[in-house]
Amino acid sequence: MTYDRKELCEGVGLxxxxDSKFKTSSISVRFILPIxxxxxxxxxxxxxxLTYSNSSLDTMKKLNExxxxxxxxxxxxxxxxxxxFQLLTLNASWIDNRYAIDxxxxxxxxxxxxLDCLFSPNASGGAFAEEYFNIVKKEQLSRIDNEMNEKRSYALKKAQQLACKGEPAEIPQxxxxxxxEAVTAAQAYSAYRKVLETARTEIFYISPERDPEAERLIAERFRTISRSYKAADSYRTKSPVKDEFETLTETLDVLQxxxxxxWKTDSDDEIANIMLGRIFGGTPVSxxxxxxxxxMSLCYYCAARFSWIKNILSVDSGVEKENIDKARDEIEHQLDEIRRGNISDGELEDAMLSIENDLTGIGDDPTSYVYWYLDRLLEGKIFAPExxxxxxKNITKARIVQAANALRPDSEYIMLTPDSTENKEAD
Amino acid sequence: MAEMERITSPQTGDSCIHVKHESGLEIYISEMPGFSSVEALFGTKYGSINTMFKQRDDEEYTVVPEGIAHFLEHKLFENEDCDVFALYAKTGANGNAFTSFDKTAYLFSCTKNYQASLKILLDFVQAPYFTQETVDKEQGIIGQEIQMTNDEPDWRVLFNMLGAMYHDHPVKIDIAGTKESIAKIDADLLYKCYYTFYNLNNMVLSVAGNVKAEEVLAICDECLKPCEDKGLETVFPDEPETVVKNEVYEQLPVGTPMFNLGYKCDDCYGTERLVKEVTGSIAISVLTDDASDFYKKLLTEETINDSLDGQVFCGDGYFSVIFEGESKKPKKLREELFAEIERIGREGIDEKVFERIRRSTYGSMIRMTNSVEAVAMSALNLAMQGVGPYDEIKILSELKSSDVVQFIRDSLIPDKSVLSVIDVPGGNAFESGVE
Structure with a gap:
């Protein structure tokens, strides 16, 4: 595998x-700007x-064909x-030429x-084609409405919004x-142009063989944009802990x-914070x-994760109503155990092996490269997973204990079942 | 060491090693140079639908409670000394398992120590240990899992449809069973099911990624305990050709009404099923083709949002074609789909459209071989169906548009369809758009 980055113009990296093992090529362009x-x-x-049509394939039918x-x-x-930050992405992937039948x-x-979809969209007079804009708008409204369909991810999203109340991170993606509903086709087009001109842009081109011609074509199109770019100071912003712990409770017609x-932390020891998340609730031996x-059979799932970009530790659980208090007490008790230094060598070793497994697997699918290198670019330092x-491997138990003691409780989201939760039958 | 057979796909050049091990186990090994990870699946042809069975020497069929295959999967993770996750933690592997309608599989993925993890996998699956105490405890955890999956609207829209489609076939029952059915499970029943279905003659091992076939087989030789083939026979109730009812409706907290429109088709086995599955998949792709005038009409008339999709849903004793997506006018969508199916049955499929869709499907199959996980899973699924690892792409290469048209005419019959809708609270989707 080889990795090479070129700055095409200010704030645009190719x-x-x-990686010769892949049978596909892909391109992923990430535009990053304050939300x-x-x-x-x-x-x-x-x-x-952008994926519905472009200026040369100007109908959905032509593009999809x-x-x-x-x-x-x-x-x-x-x-x-x-x-x-908002992260706007345009992706494409395809099988390698050696598998073409003809x-x-x-x-x-x-x-x-x-490249036509990205740089030459189906637009005229400073507005996207109305027909497709209306479809996309309805699609976006459906996505917003449907966020409640998956109850676990919905709960996590609500908790994140509660934790980041008053910060840009609270704004939905x-x-x-x-x-x-209020956006017009012209406003969306103007927003798209502004993103092209001002956003931090990272292009990832992943192919089985180095492809200078493809890179040339990509560079050529990106260089046609006149840029007005201002670098962000940092892509990491610690979420401040609330003065008072806040709880949000919502009742939905659910069974679980x-x-x-x-919790939030001021600790900058990212490695210790992530290890803490693993030992606390990141693996099946946590x-x-x-x-x-x-x-204690209190929850069907109960997992912890640490967000390094906001310095937030969260624990999400699926729990029966009568067990909520007991589960909360036990979650706090287990965190206290870590705070008191009750971490065995075995627990530390297990968490380390689990992290090693994740890091060594980076590169086994093309997208994992994108996630790894994008995170490094946002951190401001490129290095390999190894x-x-x-x-x-240099972590100590003391650093993890210190990280646990730096955590401050911030907020809690609870989704409750209605008072009567008898199974219903469909008509 | 058992004899190795190398199977190669003429279409892609991919190859894998197949071994019928002397213990009775079918083994598939896909060496994937350049990849770091390893995926191993050890599976048995035992899923939620296998509720009635006997072995050669049994006089009577045994009938077991619904959800027992899934319950057994949970319990097998505890051996006599410790939890299996604790063993995997020492090698760094991610262990997991799943139960579907017709199989149970135990798996791990890792990037190092794969040989040690493989030994753990083979050992624990061959060493059941159940006590009444641990069985009782598990009933609480699985009860919570049943509640959780019942909150998933995708799951509910499917099971509501299956309940309206199948009179007696156990595919209509939730894989995890019900709180009532799992209450009937005890340690003796688990042992009975274990020794019936976890016979190596009824099982498959699939390993893919950064492995060497010789190393995998040496571990198999060391860990696999020879099994006598006891002539397992599973039976299903006689299932009428008709559906129970054509419509089913429920309201749940969802943002947009969602639907499953399923067609009950004749079931079949082995290669015949795979041919029918590939043909059915192409039929679905033709009918949901986002480059078609039909799709555009549905979208612009707001009969669907941009989410029309489909799947072939099949296994032992059941085969159906399911269209799925979101619609504020699901009955209107059904009407339009009936008409389009009737038109294609009458007029056939444009050869250019057929070839485009066939190539697109071929592209998807090539993409699958880019993933260690997908390669291991595909080999397991196909082996359990009794077909070869590359038969799917071969069938696709030989498929004709007339085969697809014939499938549409024979299998997508309006009377044998079921429309299942999950509506928003207080919604009226069932009546919307109906003339």
Whole structure:
């Protein structure tokens, strides 16, 4: 595997990753900019629409026909969030030319489609084509409405919003329903142009062989944009702990309750914070799994994770109503155990092996490279997973205990079942 | 050491090692140079639908409570001395397991110490240890799992549909059973099921990634305990061709109404099933083709949002084609889909469209081989179905548009369809868009 990064213009990096084991090539462009209530919905729409058509394949039918004739090449655009930043992504992937039945140039075809979608969208007079804009807007509204469908992820999202109340990280990745409804095709187009011109941009091109021609084509198109870029001071912003612990309770027509508790920390010892998350509740031999689930049968799941981008530790659990208090007490008790230094050598070793397993597996699928290098770029320092492993190997129990003692409780989200939770039968 | 057979795909050039081990176990090993990780699955052809069975020497069939295969999966993770997760923690592997309708599989993924992890896998699956005390405790955990999955609308829309489609086949029952059915499970019943289905002649091992076949087989030779083939026979109740009812509706906390439109089709086995599965998948791709005029009409008339998809859902004794997605007008969608199916049955499929979709499916199959996890899982699934690891892509390469049209005519029959809808609280999706 080789990794090479070139700065194409100010704030735009082309990361070329070559790995001969893959049978596919892919391109992923990540635009990173501060998230704001005023622009989140328009930005998400402006990037969501890019995969419906472009100026040369100006109908959904033509674009989708072209993609499926290129052996089902995939194209996707979406809006995500990293801490206080919106992350707008356009991805494409396709099978390598050596698998083309009739010797077609799949890579050339897919790159052409991708770059046209990104730089030459189906727009005129400063607005996206109305027909597709209306479809994309409805799609975005559905996504916002459907966030409640998956109850575990919905609970985590609500807990994150509660923890980050008053911070940019509170703003939903697609903006709100009201903001989405208010955006016009012209506003979405203007937002899209502004993102191209101002956002920190990282391009990842991952292919089985180094492909200078593809890199040249990508660079050429990106250099046509006149940039007005201002670098962010940092992509990490510690979320301040609340003066008073805050609880949000919501009753939904569900059978299982959810509880998500969050703590915050001023500790900059990222390695210790992440190890703490693993030992506390990050593996099937963690304190929470072994005690809260296995020994006391209080929760079906009870897991901890640490967000290094906001310095927040969260524990999410699926729990029956009558066990909520007991589960909370036991979660706190297990955290206290760590604070008191009750971490065995075996627990430390198990957490280390679990982290080593994760780090060594980076690169076994193309997307894992993107996540690894994007995180490093946002951290401001490029290094390989094996270098990070060395940092973990230098950890001491004392540092983890110190990290646990630096945690301050911040907030709690609870999803309650209605008072009567008898099983219903469908008509 | 048992004899190794190398199987190669002429379409992709991929190959794997197949061994019928002297213990009775089928083994598939896919060496994937350049990858760091290893994925191993040790599975038995035993899932939630296998509730009635006997062995050669039994006079009577044994009938067991629903959810017992899944319960057994949970309990096997505890051996006499410690929890299996504790053993995996010492090698760094991620251990897990799953139970589906027709199989149970135990798996791990890792990037180092794979030989030690493989020994753990083979040892614990062959060493059951159940006590009434631990069985009683597990009933609480599984009860919570049942509650959790019942909160998932995707799960509910599917099971509501299966309940309306199948009169008697156990596929209509939740994989984990019900709180009532799992209350009937005891240690003796678990042992009975274990010794019936966890016979190596009924099992498959699939290992893929950064492995050497010789090393895997040496561990198999060391750890596998020879099993006598006891002539396992599973039976299913006679299932009528008709569905129970054509519609089922429920309201749950969801953002947009969602639907499953399923067609009950004739079931079949082995290669015949795989051919029908591939043909059915292409039929679904034709009908949900986002480059078609039909799709555009559905989208612009707001009969669907951008989420129309489908799947072939099949196993022993059941086969159905399911269209799924979100719609504020699900009955209108059903009407439009019936008409499109009827049109294709009458007019056939444009050859250019067929070839485009076939190539797109071929591309998806190639992509799957980019993933260690997907390669291991695919080899396990196909071996359990009694077909070869590369048969799917071969069938695709030989498929004709006329086969797909014939499938659509024969299998997608309106009377044998079920529309299942999960609506928003207080919603009226069932009546919307109906003329």
């Amino acid at each position: 990361n070329a990753i070559t 704001s209530r005023e622009t989140a919905a328009a930005n998400a729409l402006g990037f969501g629409i 072209r993609l499926s004739s290129l052996y089902g090449g995939s194209l996707s655009g979406y809006s995500g969030k990293r801490g206080d 010797g077609e140039d799949i890579t050339g075809g897919m790159l052409g489609v991708f 697609f903006g709100t329903r009201e903001d989405t 309750c959810k509880m998500v508790r969050t 304190k929470l799994f072994l005690n809260v689930r296995e020994k 270098d990070r492993l060395k940092d973990y």
